[in-house]
Amino acid sequence: MIQEMIQEMNDQSIIEPIIERLNRVFEDISGLSGQSMRIMEVCGTHTRAIAKSGIRYLLPQEILLLSGPGCPVCVTPEYYIDIMISIADREDVILVTFGDMMKVQGTCFSLSDKKAQGAQITVVYSPEDALNIAAHHRDKLVVFVAVGFETTAPLIGVTVKQAKAGGLDNLFFLTALKRMEPVIRFILQDERNKINAMICPGHVASITGAEHFRFITEEFGIPAVVCGFESQDIAAGICRLLEQLTGKRDKKFVNLYQRCVTPNGNPIAQQMINEVFDIADGEWRGIGTIRNSALVLNDQYRYLDAVKRFEIKNEQYSSPLNCLCSEILLGLKLPKECRLFGSICTPEHPSGPCMVSSEGACAAHFKFGGDGKNG
Amino acid sequence: MAEKLDINIDEKINLAHGDGGVDTQGLIRNLFYQYFDEPLSNSMPDSFVFEAGQHKLAFTTDSFVVKPLFFRGGNIGKLAVCGTINDLATAGARPLFLSAGFIIEEGFSMEKLHLIAKSMSDICQETGAKIVTGDTKVVERGNVDGLFINTSGIGIVSDNYHPQQAEPGDEIIITGGIGEHGTSILLARYDLGMETKLTSDCAPMSFLINGLGEHLKHVKLMKDPTRGGIATSLNEIAAEQALEVELNEKAIPVKSEVDAIGDILGIDPLYLASEGRMLIVAEKGWGEKMLHQIKALDYCGEAQIIGRFTSGHQGMVSMKTLIGGKRIVPILEGQMLPRIC
Numbered sequence: 091m092i093q094e095m096i097q098e099m100n101d102q103s104i105i106e107p108i109i110e111r112l113n114r115v116f117e118d119i120s121g122l123s124g125q126s127m128r129i130m131e132v133c134g135t136h137t138r139a140i141a142k143s144g145i146r147y148l149l150p151q152e153i154l155l156l157s158g159p160g161c162p163v164c165v166t167p168e169y170y171i172d173i174m175i176s177i178a179d180r181e182d183v184i185l186v187t188f189g190d191m192m193k194v195q196g197t198c199f200s201l202s203d204k205k206a207q208g209a210q211i212t213v214v215y216s217p218e219d220a221l222n223i224a225a226h227h228r229d230k231l232v233v234f235v236a237v238g239f240e241t242t243a244p245l246i247g248v249t250v251k252q253a254k255a256g257g258l259d260n261l262f263f264l265t266a267l268k269r270m271e272p273v274i275r276f277i278l279q280d281e282r283n284k285i286n287a288m289i290c291p292g293h294v295a296s297i298t299g300a301e302h303f304r305f306i307t308e309e310f311g312i313p314a315v316v317c318g319f320e321s322q323d324i325a326a327g328i329c330r331l332l333e334q335l336t337g338k339r340d341k342k343f344v345n346l347y348q349r350c351v352t353p354n355g356n357p358i359a360q361q362m363i364n365e366v367f368d369i370a371d372g373e374w375r376g377i378g379t380i381r382n383s384a385l386v387l388n389d390q391y392r393y394l395d396a397v398k399r400f401e402i403k404n405e406q407y408s409s410p411l412n413c414l415c416s417e418i419l420l421g422l423k424l425p426k427e428c429r430l431f432g433s434i435c436t437p438e439h440p441s442g443p444c445m446v447s448s449e450g451a452c453a454a455h456f457k458f459g460g461d462g463k464n465g
Numbered sequence: 466m467a468e469k470l471d472i473n474i475d476e477k478i479n480l481a482h483g484d485g486g487v488d489t490q491g492l493i494r495n496l497f498y499q500y501f502d503e504p505l506s507n508s509m510p511d512s513f514v515f516e517a518g519q520h521k522l523a524f525t526t527d528s529f530v531v532k533p534l535f536f537r538g539g540n541i542g543k544l545a546v547c548g549t550i551n552d553l554a555t556a557g558a559r560p561l562f563l564s565a566g567f568i569i570e571e572g573f574s575m576e577k578l579h580l581i582a583k584s585m586s587d588i589c590q591e592t593g594a595k596i597v598t599g600d601t602k603v604v605e606r607g608n609v610d611g612l613f614i615n616t617s618g619i620g621i622v623s624d625n626y627h628p629q630q631a632e633p634g635d636e637i638i639i640t641g642g643i644g645e646h647g648t649s650i651l652l653a654r655y656d657l658g659m660e661t662k663l664t665s666d667c668a669p670m671s672f673l674i675n676g677l678g679e680h681l682k683h684v685k686l687m688k689d690p691t692r693g694g695i696a697t698s699l700n701e702i703a704a705e706q707a708l709e710v711e712l713n714e715k716a717i718p719v720k721s722e723v724d725a726i727g728d729i730l731g732i733d734p735l736y737l738a739s740e741g742r743m744l745i746v747a748e749k750g751w752g753e754k755m756l757h758q759i760k761a762l763d764y765c766g767e768a769q770i771i772g773r774f775t776s777g778h779q780g781m782v783s784m785k786t787l788i789g790g791k792r793i794v795p796i797l798e799g800q801m802l803p804r805i806c
Contacts, residue, residue, distance in 0.1 A: 147791045
């Protein structure tokens with residue numbers, strides 16, 4: 091199924107008409123000189139896909155693609171990395187994490203630094219691997235670093251439930267799960283960024299349903315599309331948005347990713363989130379606290395919370411950033427406008443959150459030269 | 466001596482120092498070259514070539530610490546012999562003699578060791594190489610992860626092979642689909658439970674030396690895209706040749722399984738190791754003729770011309786994408802790690 095889908099998406103007979111359509115839209119736009127169009131993609135995977143497919147190279151100067159705060163690794167606060175590190179420092183702990191969390195810098199260290207110093211840190215692909223690790227290391231306390239958006243939350247929910255059902259008393263969860271809708275509202279309420287249109291997070295929409303994002307058009311009056319992650323998906327999405335922005339089509343909310351996203355999403359996954367998590371205020375690295383933007387373990391499962399188990403004093407603070415990541419995440423600046431970009435701040439030695447994960451705006455621009463013809 | 470190093474001596478070695486990317490190169494250039502003899506050229510060749518009487522010989526060594534030890538289409542033994550033979554092949558050399566050093570963990574299965582040794586023997590028979598010396602050490606449980614193998618090799622360089630500086634217009638050929646070895650390892654390591662027929666591309670490439678015949682004279686250089694995949698190898702080539710490499714995404718042979726699994730894990734096939742492929746730089750105008758010949762050879766049915774050199778940005782690898790855009794293909798920085806979402 092997946093293979094067929096990818097073969098289909100790489101089929102030039104599908105790609106070429108989209109490029110032709112994109113070119114026609116650009117011709118129309120060339121008549122609207124001086125009018126910039128600011129399109130934000132919120133999802134980190136879109137950010138990476140846009141940079142990787144070189145789409146900016148095809149776009150005229152007037153069209154700016156802005157990268158939002160949809161990289162879960164990038165927006166995990168610095169103090170949370172410090173908590174992970176303080177837990178990993180314990181000899182009786184195995185810390186289990188997704189791979190792209192390893193390089194994120196806390197105040198002084200990253201998990202990679204700690205692993206090199208001998209801390210027991212295991213990289214896994216699936217949250218469920220934490221169950222096996224806990225079952226095979228009953229003499230250790232196993233802590234799973236649960237970072238992500240609604241896409242990851244259901245899988246973590248399943249793991250939490252299985253830990254309880256299986257009576258695993260040595261597995262705990264350090265959660266930094268985020269919700270997408272509150273941060274989108276936060277961005278769109280900021281009039282400074284002048285966002286004209288939005289590419290909605292396809293992965294999150296596969297769980298929440300496309301309708302979850304209709305508010306973007308209905309409340310904020312801008313066109314929005316849910317689109318997939320292949321280059322032609324994104325090009326088709328940009329085409330649709332530009333056609334609306336130039337008046338060739340009515341402004342409306344469109345789901346272009348119907349092969350994966352239904353209007354109402356995945357009810358089982360949604361139920362899993364509701365069963366295991368409560369909604370709480372969440373802190374976003376580089377942005378600050380956003381109301382109702384986090385998912386935390388609910389009363390029934392709070393005893394599995396690593397912060398509670400290790401009695402960590404949860405002193406939240408936001409250290410000032412020396413870079414422009416805050417403005418970049420909010421659509422106010424481009425990576426190339428930051429004086430640290432590519433010099434002091436690189437993917438190997440990130441100064442700010444946007445350079446941390448391959449899905450961060452700065453890292454994607456740095457790696458793939460995202461600015462193309464736009465300079 | 467230490468104060469001369471252009472590295473931070475308070476730093477610790479981490480896994481990225483062994484991944485073949487920026488950190489590995491930094492370690493070699495900035496630390497090892499302070500104490501060992503630098504290669505005669507500015508590059509870091511896979512084999513050292515020297516004259517002995519009438520002949521030119523190539524000499525190389527490599528250590529194998531792969532996890533898991535057995536994977537689809539091979540095991541650490543096959544990998545160790547192919548790896549060394551392929552390093553010799555990049556110098557235009559047919560393998561003559563190999564050494565094999567084993568560091569074995571106490572408690573390791575004799576049956577597995579038997580299978581590993583047999584596959585080493587099989588590749589030697591296929592290529593005419595002989596394992597003539599070796600070493601065996603057994604260490605206490607926990608001191609190594611099962612089994613590590615080091616192989617060294619010496620080979621005789623073909624009279625037809627004369628590496629040359631690349632020029633704009635020279636074409637780049639890959640002898641088959643990329644990243645199949647790396648993907649097979651990922652499948653085994655992350656136990657993704659996917660049904661696929663994909664196997665490692667691990668294979669000896671020494672047959673290219675005879676197989677290319679007279680065309681070998683028009684090969685300017687060769688490189689096996691192992692650690693860091695074709696992206697890292699091509700970046701090294703672009704830097705060494707002080708030219709831009711311009712790839713055509715449409716032409717790069719990638720099996721759909723490799724694409725799909727890479728997509729799921731967030732890992733780009735351009736960075737996944739190929740252990741039985743060769744990047745060949747063909748003199749301008751010779752690419753198509755050479756490709757025709759290469760495609761007829763074992764393991765090379767899917768060979769393609771994937772790009773060419775230009776005089777654009779020196780040392781850069783760029784790629785024309787499927788959709789007609791253009792992007793940079795950077796060198797691998799740090800470890801490849803599966804992503805979150």
